[in-house]
Amino acid sequence: MSNYNFSAISDACVKCGKCKPNCTIYKISHDEVKSPRGFLDLLGAYNRGEIELDKNLKDVFESCFLCTNCVQDCPVSLPTDTMIENARADIAAKFGISWYKRLFFYLLRNRKIMDIAAKFGYVFQSCGFKIKDDNMSPRFSLPMLKKERLLPTASKKSFLNSHTEFIDNGGDKTIGIFIGCMGNYAYTAIGEGLLKILKELKINAHLMKSQGCCSAPAYFTGDFNTVDYLAKKNIEYFESLLNSGKIEAIIIPEATCSAMIKVDYEHYFHNDLQWKQRAINISKKIYLATEYLAKFTxxxxxxxxxxxxxxxxxxxxxxxxxxxxxxxxxxxxxxxxxxxxxxxxxxxxxxxxxxxxxxxxxxxxxxxxxxxxxxxxxxxxxxxxxxxxxxxxxxxxxxxxxxxxxxxxxxxxxxxxxxxxx
The missing domain is CATH 3.40.50 (Rossmann fold)
Incomplete structure (x- = not known):
């Protein structure tokens, strides 16, 4: 069982119901079980050994969107999302992780192999998808691939592989760019736009080419082995760049990546004080791209x-x-x-x-x-x-x-x- 004390958080919930109106899954299901206070009740009962982690409970905990509306609306900001993320680690340990998710997380851990896979994806995407403009729709249905679905096309070349690591814009300061996996392989216009903005501002850019995935997909799924590997790798890399003075800050044009690195790394390392403090230290230099551009330029x-x-x-x-x-x-x-x-x-x-x-x-x-x-x-x-x-x-x-x-x-x-x- 997760080393989080689910019961303490569950007992702190006074069942006021302020979390329900904006809960994404509750607005769909109208089921008290699939509401923040329902989740917390079940987590407490699970922690006390009163209920078993079976397929029904697995279904409930995997129905949360992790949108954090409940945390924002809760009078005492109970971390329901963090509790569910840790419960999902128990789910992964008991029921395993689907093959296609394990393959996906393996690629996220190994960028060079991911680069090769992305190139194959670009070359052969028209075989399995109908391409129109910058989007594509599947010709058949598989997990993540529904015929009605619109997906981004794979880019011919990743953003990180399209530029030198250091871009001199004639400025007196340099900031690092953490681009995120989707921005690197699909939505490359985001990174190109950011480079255009930094050139206009005369701020040098460091593309930090040894960056790894932020690990958010694995964290939300319960694959904590992948989270541990990627989080530690990124923290060590960011420390080396920040402490050497090569960059003065890291900007991220992706809210999920930024939140994972800036907030959830600290949550993940809650039981490891050394890594938790290292996560806190780097978080002070992490900014969402618009946040940095609005505040400091x-x-x-x-x-x-x-x-x-x-x-x-x-x-x-x-x-x-x-x-x-x-x-x-x-x-x-x-x-x-x-x-x-x-x-x-x-x-x-x-x-x-x-x-x-x-x-x-x-x-x-x-x-x-x-x-x-x-x-x-x-x-x-x-x-x-x-x-x-x-x-x-x-x-x-x-x-x-x-x-x-x-x-x-x-x-x-x-x-x-x-x-x-x-």
Whole structure:
């Protein structure tokens, strides 16, 4: 059983129910069992040995989207998401992890092999997918591959392999870029946009080519062996760059990656004080890309001057759960985008897009689809050309949801939108 004391957190819940209205899975199921206080009750009973971890309990714990709405709405911020993530490690230990997930996590641990796999994916993607523009839809159904589904195309060359490690923009400071796996292999325009912005700002870029996956997919699935390997590898690498003075900060244009490194590494190493402190130390130098650009550069002023006399397009914005709720970043992307676009906010900034992780996307896609359609309706009602979201998981989920909904609105990372405005 996980070394977290589930009972202590469960007992602290006073069952006030404030967590329920914004809970992504509860809004779909209307089942008290699949609500934050239901999860905590079951976790406490499991911890005390009153119930067995069987397939029914496995199904309940794997139905959580980990959107952290409950943590935000809880009067005492009980970490329901962290408890479920640790329960999933027990699930993985007892029931094992599906072959395709193990293969995926193996590739995430081995970037060179992943590079080769990505090249094969690019060459042969038209065999299994119908390609249209920068998206593709499967010709057949497998886990993660539903015929109706819209997925990003694989890029001919990864972002990290497309550039030298150090890019001199004539500046007096250098920042590291952690690009994330989807940004590296599929949504490469995000990284290219970030390089364009840094060139405009005369800030040197270090691509940190020895970076590994942030390990979020494995963490949300319960593969803690992969998390341990990748987290320690990244921490050691980041320390070497930061302590040597090669970079002064690390920016990440991906909310899930940033939250994993900045917040969840500390949670993961809760029982290892040395690694926990090392995780805390590097977290002080980790920033979401828009957070850093809004706080430490004059990009907002440049955008304002550059777009003063232009006819601006209308956009809206979707807050990634791992940005607004876990890192408190929501004002910063808006502060930048409002100078280049007509930015109209949706009335509901709590809603999760419904991505939910590898298990949700593969084994519980019907739940992910339902959550996505709800958010797509809210976005479509804004009559915006584009919806921004600083997360590639949100981008993939929302583009698929909007496609199924029949909307012409597309989702882009704010870094792409800002680069286009320059």
């Amino acid at each position: 004059n990009l907002a002023q440049i955008l304002k001057e550059r777009n003063r006399d232009k006819k601006l397009s209308k956009i809206t914005y979707h807050d990634p759960c791992h940005a607004r709720k876990m890192q408190g970043v929501w004002k910063e992307p808006r502060e930048l985008l409002k100078h280049a676009y007509i930015l109209n906010d949706m009335s509901d900034n709590h809603s999760c897009c419904g991505f939910g992780g590898v298990t949700m996307q593969s084994e519980k896609y019907h739940l992910s689809r339902q959550a996505g359609q709800s958010r797509a309706a809210q976005i479509d009602a804004m009559d915006a050309k584009c919806v921004g979201s600083e997360c590639s998981a949100c981008k993939m989920q929302l583009n698929n949801a909007l496609h199924i909904y029949g909307s012409d609105t597309k989702c882009s990372n704010p870094i792409e939108l800002i680069a286009n405005a320059l």
